[in-house]
Amino acid sequence: EAQVTQNPRYLITVTGKKLTVTCSQNMNHEYMSWYRQDPGLGLRQIYYSMNVEVTDKGDVPEGYKVSRKEKRNFPLILESPSPNQTSLYFCASSLSFLSRAASPLHFGNGTRLTVT
């Protein structure tokens, strides 16, 4: 089944303890991206990647890192989480985000992160 898989679904951690949220897609998509969703703010892009070893900042990259060593994986790393990073996080991928075909993003099921 074609899907974007995020893990974990729920995560509670403490300030300053490094964590990684994994994201994997099995559709051979080139484009992958991370978003955070906060009430009243919609979805905001954190980082995106056009292809392996190519990553770029979105609108709210501060406090986050990403890597794209393989096409299928795009982990989100919080080196020193803070309470203002408590949010719902979504990973998404697309076959041809930039091309004229403009295929839509496929979203993972989300990771609800709480930082105390």
Next chain:
Amino acid sequence: ELKVEQNPLFLSMQEGKNYTIYCNYSTTSDRLYWYRQDPGKSLESLFVLLSNGAVKQEGRLMASLDTKARLSTLHITAAVHDLSATYFCALRGRTDKLIFGTGTRLQVFP
């Protein structure tokens, strides 16, 4: 910088009625997306609109794009309870970022 504004933010409507959700954006974009999100769930793609005058329909939902007015609409025809969800529009900015509107939370009641 691309800004995307949706209205209304909340919409409570009776079954059988028609209504429209509006998505205004501030600068040129070459594509517009509509997504649906059920409570506690992920986002599901509804439509991708690429050109001025584009219209797409799926069931009771119809989306249109007017690039000159920088406006997209999502029209709901004869609403049913199953359409209750939050609807987002999103556009690709010049730097390949995808900018989402704040969403319209739709509640359909009997």
